[in-house]
Amino acid sequence: MGPFLRDQNNTNKIMVRLLISLLPIVIFVIIKNGYLPYKEGLISFIEMFNPLLNIFIGALSSLAIESIYALILKKRNYIKNSYAFLPGLFLGLILPLHTPIYVIVLGSVVASISKLIFGGFGKNIFNPALIGYLFIVLVFSSILTTDNYFNEYELDTISKPTPLTNASMVSGIGSYDELVKPYGDLSNFLIGTIPGSLAETSALLCIAAYVYLVITKTIKWRIPLIYVLTVFVMTFCIGRLLNQGIYYPLFHILSGGLMFGAVFMATDPVTSCVTPIGQILQGLLLGIITVIFRFVGVEGVAFSILIVNMLVFLLDKIGIVARFNFLKALIWFILIWIIIIVSTIILANTHKTDGNKDPDFNIISKEENTNQTIYNVSQKGYGGSIKAQVIIENDKIISLEITSHHETSNRYQLIIDNNYLEQLIDHQEDIENLDTVSSATVTSTALKKLVKNVLLDYKPN
């Protein structure tokens, strides 16, 4: 059977190119999370290769599970063509640096099983790595906390949680000083010298990988492009409506797992659309859902991709109709654009007052005496509300006392050990410049906000 001429390209070459495009990212990860802390004398030589260990453990776990599957079902040839190591490898790349090995193993096993349930390679509906990730989020949520994301060098130098957690603490909207400055400037976001999941930080290397993969015709180029553009356009509009500068959309497209997810996860051939129009719709939907998730306060890339995975089949149906008659698909484009516009406006409006009022802050009681004002307030911390009594005398806080809290005891101990409450009183004039307590960043940030919010209420402007 013909044709008797075949393109030189084959599935193996596609996978090799995918791995080649990951190589610079892996090298960067080792330099950032291994070499730099090692150079500073913070970790041992062996620990330098921890990032690599994560990736290998993930890949090997996945490979093992599929090998067992192939052995049991006596499908000898299955394993040759199933690229079984990929789910675990990708999972290793999107988890925090300090994820315990057993969690990576379990996650990878779940990832591979999620693929095998559908009948194995080429048949799964959901991106396997992201199913593994979802499993970890649900079962080991405490693993995905701020500290695990930080390498030893960042623990010493950065006094904030990861950029998106930090942004979610101001409900997604914040000034340049709040969102970007704690990590340097936007070039740090671009290069990737910010805290975050293992391979997700370097937007630049993700873009480079994208360019390479598109030139070599390895991935579906429309999906990442439309995805990132949609996030950019939506956050740009929200930023404009709330008087934020161009830094705001740039912060959004450069932080979190967006670039990595767009280039490597959303384009997973098996779980993405095959028709061009389907791919465009897929990119648009991914963008919308990610932005909404981010304003709700979670990093939504992984969940957006999984949600859209379920719709791929429908989007391709639209794609087929559109191939023969584009006008018939136009209604869907109009619908999606309406969703974009409406959700942009809603998101912007619900966050309008946030510049002045913090939804995580509550005044329980306020007692105004002749020369003293006594506040009883609460502020959302790491484990729940932190309640405190603040006394202001002569326009200055003279006392700050925690009345109850749900922070973990060692975190709270760090606050006490560092005399952080005294520091807060001392720095009440320039609270923004006060460093947070490392390993208790969320708690200390919450306390800073508490002080700031009390002063704002006492003395508007």
Next chain:
Amino acid sequence: MKVKIDKHKLNNEKLIVYNKPEKVYIPLISGNDTNITILAKKGEYVYKGSIIGKRKGDFRIPIHSSVSGTVLDFEEKTCYTGEKVKCIVIENDFKEKIEQKLSIKKTINKYSKEEFLELLKENGIIGMGGAGFPTYVKYEAKNINTLIVNAVECEPYIMADYALAKIKCEEILEAIDAILEINNIKEAIIAIKKENSELKQVFDNFIGTYLKIKIKLVPNVYPMGWEKVLIKEVTGKDYQNYPSDEGIIVNNISTIYAIYEALKYNKPLIERIVTFQGEGLERPSNVLVKIGTPVEEILNELKIKPNSIIVAGGPMMGKKVDELVISPNLNCVLALNDNNNIVSPCVLCGKCVSVCPVKLSPVLIMKSKKEPKKLKKFHPEKCIGCGLCSYICPAKLFVRERVSEAKNIVRGDK
């Protein structure tokens, strides 16, 4: 999207003439219609050019003997479709005797339209580029304003039109000019691929005196030679059913030359140039052959290597065959190494979707259930069998075959 595929150019420009077959096997097929009335009897002596069969039905195109000699028998032989077809076996007496014909006018542009159509029909002129559609039927259409001469050579390897155009350039231009005048057509455009621009230079030497004939270079992509793509590229027009809807006729170079010989010498279509190519041949060449010649003789002449596979047609749309006889619309025979590509599972990369020139979604057709109702939405009946989906598939699947199965299911339901 169209795809650029390596040309696999034939370096040997010398045209080989192979006119000594001991027996010819004239396939009783016209286009893809095997419903032919046989007019020759066993043991009868036929001349070169004698009518030995005639197509039944609407297009009563005759079939001619390509040699003079005795009708031996009827035998089944494989022809360009890859299937066995009944053939008339004629033993060549090598005398090349021609049946006495009425004298004909020598100036080829002095025919009336009716005479022109009759000459084309009686000389069995059919489209020599692929489908073998009777040429006179195309010219029966009214209000034709453009003749596109297809010198594109759609598939890689094929160089038959190129070789013919190079040596018969003046005759081809003369024939085009005559066709324009007889049919009152405004202009002719010769479409040549950019990679064959030397051919344009050859035409440029003579084209000065033919004001109505233009040359257009078209991109080096596949399937550029397909009528629909070619018309779109050359004129920017899209047609619904037939090119004549837009006042366009497409003929390829070989057909134009066959028209020339019919007009000038009243000569029927009994020989043609065929490209013999591929890594299985030591001397790949363009060969002038008689219709009905068994290709084995020619392949041996060109030193075919052992273990080669024979393909009737180009590498994209051709069929693998064990034996083969030359028919008027066969432009290429390949001898290739038997490369068994290892098939792997589909990764849903979507490449077949993006290359399909008729905008099908082959991967989804392949994955969907084989139920006519569900398949209909995918319109597999639009498939032209160009093979790009299989060509591009990184998993080396036989995508086109799956689509044509779907096509059959849908057609069976209608």
